[in-house]
Amino acid sequence: MLYCPFGKTGTQISAVSFGGMRFADPADINASAALIHYAHSKGINYFDTAPAYCGDRSEDIFGTALRGLPRNSFLVSTKCGRASGDELRRSLERSLQRLGVDSIDFFYIWHLMNPADWDSRRRGGAVEAALRAREEGLIGHLLCSSHMEGTALGQVLAEDVFAGVLLGYNVLNFPYRRAAVELAGQYGIGVVTMNPLRGGLIPQNPQRFRFLKTITGDDLVPAALRFNLSHPAISSALVGIATRQDIDMAVAAMEEFSPYNSAQLQQLQDNTREAFSGLCTGCGYCLPCPADIPVPKFMDSYNQLILSGGKHQAVQDRFNMHWRISPELAHRCIACGACEQRCTQHLPIIERLAELPDKTASA
Numbered sequence: 001m002l003y004c005p006f007g008k009t010g011t012q013i014s015a016v017s018f019g020g021m022r023f024a025d026p027a028d029i030n031a032s033a034a035l036i037h038y039a040h041s042k043g044i045n046y047f048d049t050a051p052a053y054c055g056d057r058s059e060d061i062f063g064t065a066l067r068g069l070p071r072n073s074f075l076v077s078t079k080c081g082r083a084s085g086d087e088l089r090r091s092l093e094r095s096l097q098r099l100g101v102d103s104i105d106f107f108y109i110w111h112l113m114n115p116a117d118w119d120s121r122r123r124g125g126a127v128e129a130a131l132r133a134r135e136e137g138l139i140g141h142l143l144c145s146s147h148m149e150g151t152a153l154g155q156v157l158a159e160d161v162f163a164g165v166l167l168g169y170n171v172l173n174f175p176y177r178r179a180a181v182e183l184a185g186q187y188g189i190g191v192v193t194m195n196p197l198r199g200g201l202i203p204q205n206p207q208r209f210r211f212l213k214t215i216t217g218d219d220l221v222p223a224a225l226r227f228n229l230s231h232p233a234i235s236s237a238l239v240g241i242a243t244r245q246d247i248d249m250a251v252a253a254m255e256e257f258s259p260y261n262s263a264q265l266q267q268l269q270d271n272t273r274e275a276f277s278g279l280c281t282g283c284g285y286c287l288p289c290p291a292d293i294p295v296p297k298f299m300d301s302y303n304q305l306i307l308s309g310g311k312h313q314a315v316q317d318r319f320n321m322h323w324r325i326s327p328e329l330a331h332r333c334i335a336c337g338a339c340e341q342r343c344t345q346h347l348p349i350i351e352r353l354a355e356l357p358d359k360t361a362s363a
Contacts, residue, residue, distance in 0.1 A: 085125025
């Protein structure tokens, strides 16, 4: 396994990290914990979770697994998205208990959406409470996670509050994120990237993404991870893990790793900049919906429409066999626009919701 320095913290983290929001059967805590042990045995030392992941079971799964490992052999992170200092403190204490550790190595101020959201975390006392917890030794390093536009996020990072940042970055959305990655590197702030495989869309669509394999001959997963880790500011790519195969593929991608050179990166960027705009990353920040529409599931289904080249059956299959929800739920939309205001990809959600029932009806 390749290990990389994390900003100025002095910590070395595995170049591939374990994302704990995609366990295949979260109700089976022991089987899920065994997956963490397997990843640890393969050299992965950074494990990421959060309250509410996997029906609020993820932290319990990690706690079961990590209690059986030497404390100096892993790094664990969790998060809190509350603005209130009191709420953050309660969330932190609950996470410590569930994870079975005395200190959270990396604790995130979770999903900063825009500068106003950042201001609310400061005014509400969340940042102060987290810094106080760090002084008490309950937090090792304070970080933030965000889907903000790159330069706006860079302004937050310039305030010298955070030792690291978690942000979405992959071969499809890099133009929107790149400025934040570069600014983090300038400030000596560690970077972990989420969605390096675009929520699984890259390996699930080998024909669409075959251009990745033509650069160096890599398979899709190594090529996508290599794109992330070729940026010198990025320390680790966070991969959502559901199976041992996910771990094996990610670990194999790090064998004999070498970064893309500038010409290869430019070729990748030229191939992706125009071809794959408009896909939903599945971040979920469009929620909650006042009409109780599961918007990310609908936008994921619309992704299938795009990636399948307009095949309506692909959308129908996504609703019926994957999500098991009715596309007719889209008719509940009241076009309030709240989801579009929060959408990190600036997608025309209302328009797509209106389209989807018709697309599936004609499948």
